[in-house]
Amino acid sequence: MSTTAEAPSSSSENPKKDTEENSESRxxxxxxxxxxxxxxxxxxxxxxxxxxxFPQLAPVLWYSFGTIAGLLQELVAIYPSLSPPTLTAHASNRVCNALALLQCVASHPETxxxxxxxxxPLFLYPFLNTVSKTRPFEYLxxxxxxVIGALVKMDDPEVINFLLTTEIIxxxxxxxxxxxxxxxxxxTFILQKVLLDDFGLQYICHTAERFYAVSTVLSNMVNALIEQPSARLLKHIVRxxxxxxxxxxxxxxLRQHLPVALQNGTFSKVLEEDPSTRRWLSSLLYALGGEQYNVGSNI
Known part of the structure; x- marks a missing residue:
């Protein structure tokens, strides 16, 4: 009985490889x-x-000729719409797509x-400096x-130094x-990450002016949360x-300027569902005086 070899299949023997190549090509x-x-x-x-x-999107974006320049063109193109505030929803969506790609670059260790x-990041600062409350500006x-949050998540002192010297606070x-x-x-998360860096804490506490600028805003936020509680926001403030x-x-x-609402149990219902924040607040109150703030009864 004779046997004949089968003709090789015209279809790929490794469909996964084909898929990866098609994805890379795309x-x-x-x-x-x-x-x-x-x-x-x-x-x-x-x-x-x-x-x-696309796991390698960031390096491809960064090292491809002209790509980052094209993304920066998108950012600069809407500067005239910032003041007076005339930014449209369509323009905001388009530039935010460019910002999403820059966030990818900011997150990658290689780039x-x-x-x-x-x-x-300096190209983003004009966007952060806007005050219009319309949806296109808020989204922007x-x-x-x-993008800035992606940078500080890396706990890189180089990032903190850059942000402080470029007046992000x-x-x-x-x-x-x-x-x-x-x-x-x-x-507030960005501020928290800056403070968690030793240089960031030293920078903010170096002068009374910087410290009180930060503590005043934090205090105002705490007072606003009395009317509109937010567990997520409270967590970052306490931290x-x-x-x-x-x-x-x-x-x-802080012994003189910590908001009373953080000392008298105002947020006890919110803290019941957030053990981490409750523990941080307990540590804070203990650090500021322990018994004089009745730590146990406050939370």
Whole structure:
């Protein structure tokens, strides 16, 4: 009985490899389209939606010729719409898609340092400096904060030093006072991460002016939460206060200026559902005087 060899199949023997190659090819094409003005908007939209599907998106964006320049063009193009505030929803969505890609670059360990060295975050500061409460501006500020938030999540002293020397704190404080709840939360998170860095804590507590600028905004936020409680926002506020108490001069000042609402059980219902914040507040009150604040009864 004779046997004959089967002809090789015309279909791929490794469909997974084909899928990966197709995905990679699609990524390169979309990134290339970012440098072509007529194709940029659709590529921005698709890449921002699918960025989690492309693990190497950040290096490809950063090292592809002209790509970052194209993204920065998108940011600069709306500067004239900031003052007077005429930013449309469509323009806001488009630039926020560009910001989402920059956030990807800011998050990646291979591209974070060159991203900082090129001072890319400075292009976002005009967005953080806006005060209009319309939805396009709020979305713009929130997405810009997301880029800064991605940087500080890395707990990199280089990031903190850059942000402090470029005056990010006043911008965050303004948003903490006037932004939406979500923007306030992200801005307070950024402040918290700055404070958790030793240089950041030293910087903010170095002068009375800096310390009181921060503590005044935090106090105002606490008082606002009495009417509109937010467990997520309260968590970051308490964490900021607790870190400030690690500085001897700040700790002494907080004994006189800590909001009464954090001492008298005002937020006891909120804290019942958040053991971490309850524990941080207990530590804060103990650090500021222990028995004199009746730690156990307050929470």
């Amino acid at each position: 990524l390169y094409q979309l990134v290339k389209n970012l440098t072509i003005l007529e194709r940029r908007e659709s590529s921005l939209l698709e890449l921002s939606k699918k960025r989690e599907s 974070r340092t060159p991203f900082l060295n090129a001072h890319i 500020r929130l997405t810009s904060l997301g 006043p911008l965050c404080l303004r948003i903490m006072e006037t932004g939406s709840e979500l923007s306030k939360t992200v801005a 900021c206060y607790l870190r400030l108490s690690d500085n001897p001069r700040a700790r002494e000042a």
